[in-house]
Amino acid sequence: MNDRKQQPATDEGARDQIHGRVARTSIYALTGGVLLFVFAVLVRDEFHFRGQESAPPEASGPLSFTPPPMSKIPDGPAGTSIRHGMAIFENTGTEAKPFVGNQLACRSCHLDAGRKADSAPMWAAWVSYPQYRAKNKKMNTMEDRLNGCFSYSMNAQGSPSGGPPPKGDPIYADLEAYFHWLASNAPTGAKLKGAGFLKLKLPQSGYDRDRGRAVYAQHCASCHGDDGQGRTDINGRQVFPPLWGPRSYNWGAGMAQLNNAAGFIKANMPLGAGNTLTDQQAWDAAAWIDSQERPKDPRQKGTVAENVVAFHSGEKTFYGKTVDGHLLGSGTEVPVQASRR
Amino acid sequence: MTTDRESVDEAFEPYEPKRRVPLPVYWVAIALALWGALTLLRDSSADRTGAKQRIAEATTLERRQTATGSALFAERCATCHQADGTGVDGAIPPLAGSPFVGASPGVIVQILLHGIEGPISVNGSDFDGHMPAFGSVLDDDQLARLATSVRGTWGPGGSISPGFVATERARTAQRTSPWHGGDEIATTLDRTIGVQPAYLPAPRSPDDLTAQSIASIGKAGGWSCASCHGSHGEGRDGVPRLAGLSPDYIARQLLAFTDGSRPNDIMRPVAQQLTAADRVALGRLFASLATPSSSHPALEGDVARGAELALQGDDRRNLPSCFSCHGPSGFGVSPNIPSIAAQRPSYTAGRLAALARLTSRQPGSIMPAIAGRLSDADRRAVADYLATLPPSPATSSKDAR
Amino acid sequence: MNRSLPLVILAMAILAFATVMLVVAPKVQIGREPAAAGLKPYTTEQLRGRALYSSLGCVYCHSQQPRAPDQAPDAERGWGRASIAADYAYDSPHLMGTMRTGPDLLNVGARLPSASWQLTHLYQPRAVSAWSIMPAYPFLFEVKDRASPGDRVVWLPEDRRIPGKVVVAKPEARDLVAYLLSLDRTYPVPRSAIRDDGYSRGGATQ
Numbered sequence: 007m008n009d010r011k012q013q014p015a016t017d018e019g020a021r022d023q024i025h026g027r028v029a030r031t032s033i034y035a036l037t038g039g040v041l042l043f044v045f046a047v048l049v050r051d052e053f054h055f056r057g058q059e060s061a062p063p064e065a066s067g068p069l070s071f072t073p074p075p076m077s078k079i080p081d082g083p084a085g086t087s088i089r090h091g092m093a094i095f096e097n098t099g100t101e102a103k104p105f106v107g108n109q110l111a112c113r114s115c116h117l118d119a120g121r122k123a124d125s126a127p128m129w130a131a132w133v134s135y136p137q138y139r140a141k142n143k144k145m146n147t148m149e150d151r152l153n154g155c156f157s158y159s160m161n162a163q164g165s166p167s168g169g170p171p172p173k174g175d176p177i178y179a180d181l182e183a184y185f186h187w188l189a190s191n192a193p194t195g196a197k198l199k200g201a202g203f204l205k206l207k208l209p210q211s212g213y214d215r216d217r218g219r220a221v222y223a224q225h226c227a228s229c230h231g232d233d234g235q236g237r238t239d240i241n242g243r244q245v246f247p248p249l250w251g252p253r254s255y256n257w258g259a260g261m262a263q264l265n266n267a268a269g270f271i272k273a274n275m276p277l278g279a280g281n282t283l284t285d286q287q288a289w290d291a292a293a294w295i296d297s298q299e300r301p302k303d304p305r306q307k308g309t310v311a312e313n314v315v316a317f318h319s320g321e322k323t324f325y326g327k328t329v330d331g332h333l334l335g336s337g338t339e340v341p342v343q344a345s346r347r
Numbered sequence: 348m349t350t351d352r353e354s355v356d357e358a359f360e361p362y363e364p365k366r367r368v369p370l371p372v373y374w375v376a377i378a379l380a381l382w383g384a385l386t387l388l389r390d391s392s393a394d395r396t397g398a399k400q401r402i403a404e405a406t407t408l409e410r411r412q413t414a415t416g417s418a419l420f421a422e423r424c425a426t427c428h429q430a431d432g433t434g435v436d437g438a439i440p441p442l443a444g445s446p447f448v449g450a451s452p453g454v455i456v457q458i459l460l461h462g463i464e465g466p467i468s469v470n471g472s473d474f475d476g477h478m479p480a481f482g483s484v485l486d487d488d489q490l491a492r493l494a495t496s497v498r499g500t501w502g503p504g505g506s507i508s509p510g511f512v513a514t515e516r517a518r519t520a521q522r523t524s525p526w527h528g529g530d531e532i533a534t535t536l537d538r539t540i541g542v543q544p545a546y547l548p549a550p551r552s553p554d555d556l557t558a559q560s561i562a563s564i565g566k567a568g569g570w571s572c573a574s575c576h577g578s579h580g581e582g583r584d585g586v587p588r589l590a591g592l593s594p595d596y597i598a599r600q601l602l603a604f605t606d607g608s609r610p611n612d613i614m615r616p617v618a619q620q621l622t623a624a625d626r627v628a629l630g631r632l633f634a635s636l637a638t639p640s641s642s643h644p645a646l647e648g649d650v651a652r653g654a655e656l657a658l659q660g661d662d663r664r665n666l667p668s669c670f671s672c673h674g675p676s677g678f679g680v681s682p683n684i685p686s687i688a689a690q691r692p693s694y695t696a697g698r699l700a701a702l703a704r705l706t707s708r709q710p711g712s713i714m715p716a717i718a719g720r721l722s723d724a725d726r727r728a729v730a731d732y733l734a735t736l737p738p739s740p741a742t743s744s745k746d747a748r
Numbered sequence: 749m750n751r752s753l754p755l756v757i758l759a760m761a762i763l764a765f766a767t768v769m770l771v772v773a774p775k776v777q778i779g780r781e782p783a784a785a786g787l788k789p790y791t792t793e794q795l796r797g798r799a800l801y802s803s804l805g806c807v808y809c810h811s812q813q814p815r816a817p818d819q820a821p822d823a824e825r826g827w828g829r830a831s832i833a834a835d836y837a838y839d840s841p842h843l844m845g846t847m848r849t850g851p852d853l854l855n856v857g858a859r860l861p862s863a864s865w866q867l868t869h870l871y872q873p874r875a876v877s878a879w880s881i882m883p884a885y886p887f888l889f890e891v892k893d894r895a896s897p898g899d900r901v902v903w904l905p906e907d908r909r910i911p912g913k914v915v916v917a918k919p920e921a922r923d924l925v926a927y928l929l930s931l932d933r934t935y936p937v938p939r940s941a942i943r944d945d946g947y948s949r950g951g952a953t954q
Binding site for chain 2: 030033034036037040041044047048072076089090093097099100101103117118121122228229237238239240241242243244245246276277278279280282
């Protein structure tokens with residue numbers, strides 16, 4: 007600095023001072039910039055790697071629940087019962103053959119072996135029974151509820167025995183053992199997130215069967231077939247369940263009500279791409295599926311019209327309506343048992 | 348400098364006076380050093396992670412190699428025959444009380460080695476399906492343990508030795524097709540099985556010759572199928588396996604290559620030469636090939652994780668299992684859903700990666716959504732696992748639905 | 749240059765350090781690595797093709813070193829597993845390359861094993877991929893009125909054909925294709941192999 011001061015030209019000195027200040031400011035600015043950059047890179051790396059390592063956490067409410075993994079099924083007699091219950095749940099047509107009158111299994115609607123939220127998961131069902139149900143106007147035990155599943159969703163009227171498993175059948179005990187295990191550590195009686203089917207509000211423009219036909223053709227038909235009969239693999243085993251017709255659930259099933267079907271579709275369909283359809287599309291697709299004939303309601307005593315009054319009043323369903331000149335609810339021909347070819 | 352005038356050198360070369368290095372420069376240096384050190388630290392720890400992961404993979408593969416018979420059954424057989432061996436009504440025969448399990452030990456070993464197709468009668472029910480051949484994916488040791496376990500649980504028991512399996516393998520080494528129904532087993536291997544329904548071979552259609560010529564030497568001088576996909580449709584690393592895919596699926600893909608709906612520069616020029624009849628005939632041809640699997644894990648994926656994804660999916664990532672759509676053993680569901688069993692891992696992983704990139708463009712389509720939720724490691728894991736599966740069985744035109 | 753000696757010493761030290769780290773250490777690490785069990789030595793034909801590969805400058809755009817999954821999605825691109833030292837046992841000098849203007853070629857023989865495809869693609873890459881920026885190599889081919897016996901005719905899509913003529917591969921083209929098809933390192937990696945374990949934590953599944 008001393009050398010500089012000996013320079014005669016004060017003008018230059020002033021300029022130098024300005025230069026010095028500019029240089030200093032730029033160095034400070036550069037330092038700050040580099041520090042910021044380094045910090046940002048470190049932070050980004052940290053988050054980037056984190057994001058790749060852990061699963062994206064699903065939005066979860068206060069009472070979300072995760073069932074135990076299959077590998078945690080205990081050994082011993084209890085485990086045998088749980089495993090058999092799971093086998094019935096997944097392979098209903100074989101394990102409970104005398105009581106199944108269609109090509110569905112429990113897991114056709116209760117996805118992921120009854121584990122998936124918003125597809126009426128069994129861990130949520132287990133903690134909410136016994137329960138009063140308007141459907142049969144009484145307090146229902148889990149066994150009563152399962153009896154209903156067999157009667158309606160599994161169309162037991164078309165089964166070899168012609169009805170659901172009798173009271174006290176070990177099928178109930180094993181299924182309940184499986185549900186109980188799925189609900190390990192779940193709070194009893196609590197409303198769990200993901201229980202039942204999604205409650206989907208009816209959009210302003212309602213539901214429409216013809217719009218539904220287009221939605222079905224675009225989003226559903228590649229798996230369930232244009233004719234709604236599902237698809238089988240090379241061994242004739244049902245991979246995608248039939249949605250209507252003699253091999254599907256009957257008119258008494260919960261899925262035959264539009265609100266249930268729409269909620270199920272919205273949350274779960276197409277499988278693996280749930281919640282990609284709009285509410286409107288879900289309702290319309292449900293309308294198309296529900297406005298097809300299926301096995302008759304086993305509770306029907308007189309005519310369809312009488313049965314509408316007795317059991318279907320207030321339901322959102324095509325039951326008892328006439329579509330294309332056909333009275334829905336008349337039922338399909340008695341299904342041919344287990345004949346896939 | 349002003350003290351000793353005499354000593355001043357007139358030819359003095361001016362030099363920069365000493366000045367302090369501004370403090371910020373130190374900060375920059377420290378920050379950069381810190382950054383470097385941190386990066387180095389992360390790298391070195393990840394280096395160990397990589398090695399650890401590799402050892403874990405090797406152990407997984409080894410564990411699969413030495414798995415007990417019942418563990419092999421649970422992973423390899425239970426998707427069809429079910430964990431309790433009851434089978435599936437009308438589709439998969441039960442094992443409990445089956446005359447084939449109860450017959451001489453050679454029968455079960457032969458069925459495992461070559462698979463079986465066509466009518467078969469078990470416990471009074473008739474079945475007409477396809478069991479894959481495990482000969483190319485399980486070694487003699489594994490087959491011996493598996494057969495011993497099945498016969499111990501549902502049959503007369505007794506031990507089957509690896510040596511016995513080796514003898515049986517050598518005895519039928521020339522065989523290129525699965526066993527033709529229960530009838531062939533009952534008449535050639537063990538008559539105690541009893542009367543089985545007759546096996547009717549599928550009729551050969553006249554198109555087959557054209558398809559064979561396109562496949563082996565190409566159409567009008569064009570590249571032949573075999574020149575990349577192998578003479579038996581077995582594929583290579585990076586080239587997909589075609590043998591055993593459903594005929595409809597193959598025909599549809601060839602059409603998609605032609606019209607550009609499945610963009611592929613390598614397939615397009617040759618696919619454009621084909622007529623509709625060629626596509627159908629080629630589909631039938633490759634579907635009918637019973638080619639042993641030559642796929643093996645090649646992407647350093649975690650096979651155990653792959654098995655989990657294929658069999659159970661992952662609830663936390665909202666991933667359904669592969670098999671819930673691609674069929675219980677990954678054999679596909681005609682006509683839209685392809686077989687994924689024994690597929691080449693780099694093809695599977697590459698396809699999944701390509702589908703994942705489509706996510707934003709095609710809302711509602713299934714595979715892009717699923718592939719988009721798979722991490723890169725998961726894609727490799729599942730591709731490597733699928734490569735360990737037995738190939739999907741050959742189907743003849745009578746099976747086409 | 750007041751203090752030239754320290755400067756020279758410093759420069760030599762840096763050079764020595766670099767030599768140790770970049771030449772001596774790798775040599776100690778991988779110099780004795782034997783050829784991988786599944787790797788075959790090049791045939792004369794393939795070696796001629798290899799020389800052509802060098803002289804045509806393929807290496808300026810194509811690497812021959814697939815990376816570990818943690819570093820690049822090379823395996824998913826179909827380029828094969830990360831290469832190991834033993835993969836290059838017969839490559840002297842190696843043609844690893846540094847640029848990836850085109851795809852990695854270490855496993856091109858497995859990925860694109862069709863010799864007729866390779867010939868078409870060398871003659872005119874745009875006949876296969878309209879967007880390809882790879883130069884064409886027409887000088888490796890001959891355009892004739894008709895093929896003589898023993899000629900290897902190159903198939904071209906309709907819009908690329910020359911009416912009344914056929915395109916025939918010269919021996920050079922066939923050598924080059926033989927070399928390309930020999931690029932196949934899909935055999936399993938020996939457990940003891942020296943290899944790249946990747947660096948990112950993102951690759952781990954656990």
